[in-house]
Amino acid sequence: xxxxxxxxxxxxxxxxxxxxxxxxxxxxxxxxxxxxxxxxxxxxxxxxxxxxxxxxxxxxxxxxxxxxxxxxxxxxxxxxxxxxxxxxxxxxxxxxxxxxxxxxxxxxxxxxxxxxxxxxxxxxxxxxxxxxxxxxxxxxxxxxxxx
Amino acid sequence: xxxxxxxxxxxxxxxxxxxxxxxxxxxxxxxxxxxxxxxxxxxxxxxxxxxxxxxxxxxxxxxxxxxxxxxxxxxxxxxxxxxxxxxxxxxxxxxxxxxxxxxxxxxxxxxxxxxxxxxxxxxxxxxxxxxxxxxxxxxxxxxxxxx
DNA sequence: AGTGTTACTATCATTTCGGTAGTTATGTTA
DNA sequence: TAACATAACTACCGAAATGATAGTAACACT
Numbered sequence: 001x002x003x004x005x006x007x008x009x010x011x012x013x014x015x016x017x018x019x020x021x022x023x024x025x026x027x028x029x030x031x032x033x034x035x036x037x038x039x040x041x042x043x044x045x046x047x048x049x050x051x052x053x054x055x056x057x058x059x060x061x062x063x064x065x066x067x068x069x070x071x072x073x074x075x076x077x078x079x080x081x082x083x084x085x086x087x088x089x090x091x092x093x094x095x096x097x098x099x100x101x102x103x104x105x106x107x108x109x110x111x112x113x114x115x116x117x118x119x120x121x122x123x124x125x126x127x128x129x130x131x132x133x134x135x136x137x138x139x140x141x142x143x144x145x146x147x
Numbered sequence: 148x149x150x151x152x153x154x155x156x157x158x159x160x161x162x163x164x165x166x167x168x169x170x171x172x173x174x175x176x177x178x179x180x181x182x183x184x185x186x187x188x189x190x191x192x193x194x195x196x197x198x199x200x201x202x203x204x205x206x207x208x209x210x211x212x213x214x215x216x217x218x219x220x221x222x223x224x225x226x227x228x229x230x231x232x233x234x235x236x237x238x239x240x241x242x243x244x245x246x247x248x249x250x251x252x253x254x255x256x257x258x259x260x261x262x263x264x265x266x267x268x269x270x271x272x273x274x275x276x277x278x279x280x281x282x283x284x285x286x287x288x289x290x291x292x293x294x
Numbered sequence: 295a296g297t298g299t300t301a302c303t304a305t306c307a308t309t310t311c312g313g314t315a316g317t318t319a320t321g322t323t324a
Numbered sequence: 325t326a327a328c329a330t331a332a333c334t335a336c337c338g339a340a341a342t343g344a345t346a347g348t349a350a351c352a353c354t
Contacts, residue, residue, distance in 0.1 A: 010257045012247030013177050013240050020243075023168025030160050034288055039301050049343050050302065064250070075351035077300065085250045090282045091272035093160050095242040096167075100159030103211070103232045108291030110157045114274075115285035122275040125238035127261075127268050134270050135237045138262035141181055144255030186332050196312050201333065222320035224331060 010144050016092075019063050024048060024056050029086065030093050032066065037079040065089060094123045157291050163239075166210050171195060171203050176233060177240050179213065184226040212236060241270045 009015060020026065027046055036042055043053050057080055060066040065086035068078045094112075101109060112121050125134040156162060167173065171193070178192055190200050204227055207213040212233035215225045241259075248256060259268050272281040 008254075010255050011177070012244040012252065012256055014174065014247075015251035015256075016243040016247035017170040017173055018251070021170025021173065023164040026164055026168065027161060030158070040299090043301095049345085051304085051344090052342065054302065055341095072300095072351095075300075075349090077351095087282065088249065089246055092239070092242045092246055094272055094281050095239045096163040097159040099236055099239055100161075100163035102235065104162035104165070105159065107155075108157050109159055109162075110291060111289040113287045113289060115287040118287075119276065121281070121286065123272050123281050124275045125241055125270050125272050128271045129266065129269060134241050134268070135234065139268065140260045140262040140265075142258045142260060144257065187330085190332095196314090197333065198313090198335085199311065202310095219320095219331095222318090222331075224320095 019059055020089075022056075024052060025060060026093065026096075028053075028056055028060060029065065029082075029089055032080065032082050032086065033090055033093065037081055039080075042080075060086070091123075091125075094121075095125060098123050166206055167236075169203075171199060172207060173240065173243075175200075175203055175207060176212065176229075176236055179227065179229050179233065180237055180240065184228055186227075189227075207233070238270075238272075241268075242272060245270050 028042055031042055031045055036045060043050060061068055064083055066080045067083050069081050071077055071079045113119060114121060126132060127134065174193055175189055178189055183189055183192060190197060208215055211230055213227045214230050216228050218224055218226045260266060261268055273279060
């Protein structure tokens with residue numbers, strides 16, 4: 001799993017996985033979407049070791065999904081907030097959640113509601129143009145021309 | 148990252164990540180969706196070591212995303228095919244791909260077309276009931292009742 | 295001065311990874 | 325029939341990553 005190789009990969013899935021291919025990063029992003037911003041909030045909520053958390057936050061920041069923001073000058077304290085790229089990662093988390101709910105849904109699960117209507121959100125991936133669900137039609141992969 | 152702990156986690160995203168939280172597993176699933184079924188096909192296409200591939204395939208099989216199928220009796224040879232749970236994982240890969248295309252799209256990328264119409268597929272995650280894009284409305288998380 | 299808070303860094307045993315070589319069971323070729 | 329090829333692995337080992345705990349830095353509060 002070498003980041004450099006993967007970033008040259010013409011597959012957009014591989015590009016995404018180049019640095020987001022581990023569970024901690026995705027769980028950190030999940031928590032960031034649910035409102036957490038500070039080191040100790042992530043650490044306590046995830047039960048992750050501080051060294052690993054530091055490294056993951058640094059990667060997510062370097063890759064532009066999180067941004068450091070000073071929230072106190074004295075003492076100097078920073079928090080991590082989602083960037084546009086980080087916010088746009090939400091669909092990935094939702095889609096994973098939908099799969100987990102369907103295939104690993106034993107027992108009690110967290111529910112995700114529309115904050116205003118209170119209706120449960122049921123995410124479905126569709127084609128933007130046709131509105132047809134992804135997976136219902138055969139697909140064809142086209143490799144890019146040799147440079 | 149202990150599987151047992153995470154499987155008790157009430158978050159469906161964490162449940163999904165419990166065993167799918169690494170890049171190789173997701174890339175194997177991607178290749179399975181693109182038609183690969185055999186050990187050596189995965190190994191050559193991914194450039195993954197055989198020991199790791201064996202472990203990942205075993206996990207994906209044990210977790211019900213892939214299924215072993217005998218394709219030759221003499222010599223005995225098995226291949227790996229997607230189950231329903233594996234096929235339903237496609238939206239996760241597509242969503243990752245959409246993010247990768249938008250934020251890591253430098254240079255040439257693979258394109259994914261509808262096999263019949265030839266139109267490029269543009270995946271969007273929407274709420275099944277309202278049709279509104281995920282991310283456009285505030286959400287509320289509801290923890291399950293304490294058993 | 296002593297304690298608490300927040301965001302880390304340092305250390306180290308254990309685990310996992312990645313790469314190469316070898317194995318098993320068989321078909322194919324000379 | 326001996327040698328080679330193929331497919332799907334297993335064994336091994338050095339390197340890297342992980343996880344857990346302890347310690348540090350910069351302050352505020354009492």
